[in-house]
Amino acid sequence: MRGLVALVLAGLLAAASPAAAGLDEADVTILAFDELDGWEEDDHAAALEVFLETCRILDDAQWRPICNLAQAHSGPAKQFFELFFRPVLIEDSAVPLFTAYYEPEILGARRPTARFNIPVYRKPPELSSGALWFTREEIETGGILNGRGLEIAWVEDPVELQFLQIQGSGRIRLRDGSAIRLGYAGSNGHRYRSLGDELVRRGIYSPHQVSAPVIRAWVRRNPQEGADLLLHNPSYVFFREVGHVPADRGPLGAMNRSITAHRTLAVDPEYTPLGAPVWLEKDGAEPFNRLMIAQDTGSRIKGAQRADIFFGTGDEAGRLAGQIRDPGRMVTLLPIQQAYALKPEG
Structure with a gap:
């Protein structure tokens, strides 16, 4: 084992990966593990298991030897992270x-019915990644996608569909008990506008009152104004059907x-490399300190100290997720040489 560790360390010292563009203007501080609040108490083995979910697909000279060691590791998980990484703020x-x-x-059907009459679309073939396309209003009221056979399923509630689009993935529960699992396929390229912020701007609610249930209830009580509110967000997300993920597993990131619920973070890859372990110190009403893995991204997640915590599947996970809006600190664990390449000595 010592010989293998020595070879891995030699490989890590060979070359540093290029920094992401966002790091050029960022402040970088290398910390010690004893500067991470609660590091000693976390379940590092749980974090290592999640790390292995995506580590094996990282095609990078800095990560490949570490991932090989992670797969063969039989000792304490905490020791593994401390040996091969450095915490970088x-x-x-x-x-x-x-x-x-x-x-x-959400509830839905494979075919349109009187109850389920709102389409969930796959991405049109002419829409290229990053291109600016028709707005939500143009898509939903202009009939642009009608008759093209792009419907994956049909749902009954436009609010629930927009929440599904905001999350970027989900499940449609059919009447026979089976489910259609949806993954993100692309968007129309327009910037997301918050429905909650718009309700505050209109003077209907104050910021601390807004939540997903409040938005849902208001739209249902005010169908005409509610339809107008939903069109306020020009962003429109398209889906793909995901058929190879077991029902007991989380969605694809x-x-x-x-x-994985409570261990996966959505991050800005301009600052945090996908696949990296991230130590999160979340403050707020229910603070926690936890080693998580950067396995996802999001259109609203922009910045070095901005992240989204995956809370799981279903209404209860959604209720809990909607309550999280907290300060804190995240510290990325990088391979040793990659960490010091960001902050050269002297």
Whole structure:
């Protein structure tokens, strides 16, 4: 084992991976593990198990030997992380913010009915990644996609569909008890606008009153104004049907692997490499310190100290996720040489 460790360390010292573009203007501080609040008390074995979900697909000279060792590791998981990584605090000018997301599950059908009459679309073939396309209003009221056979399923509630689009993945529960699992396929390229922020701007609610249940109830009580509110968000997300993920596993993240409740983070890859372990110190009403893995991204997740915590599947996960909007600190664990390449001595 010592010989294998020596070879891995030699490989790590050979070359540093290029930094992401966002790191050029960031403040970088290398920390010691004893500077991480609660590091000693976490379940490092649980974090290592999640790390292995995506580590094996990292095609990078800095990560490949570490991933090989992780797969063969039989000792304490905490020791593994301390031996091969260094904690790196990456900061920009933005205030740290940590929110949460979940995998919605809503009712629907494979074919349109009187009850289920709102289509869930797959991506049109002419829509290229990153291109600016028609707005939500143009898609939903202009009939642009009618008759093209792009419907995956049909649902009954436009609010639930938009929440599904905001989360980027989910499940449609059919009447026979089976489910259609949806993954993110692309968007129309327009920037997301918050429905809650718009209700506050209109003077209907104050910021501390807004939540997903409040938005849902208001739209249902005010169908005409509610329809107008839903069109306020020009962003529109398209889905693909995911058929190879077992029902007991999480949805696919940005790395095309199942993500894990309370251990997966969505991050900005301009600052945090996908697949990296991240030590999260979340403050707020229910604080926690936990080693998580950066396995996902999100259109709203921008910045060095901005992340989304995956809370799981279903209504209860959604209720809990909607309560998270907290300050704190996240510290990325990077391979040793990669860490010191960001902060050269002297």
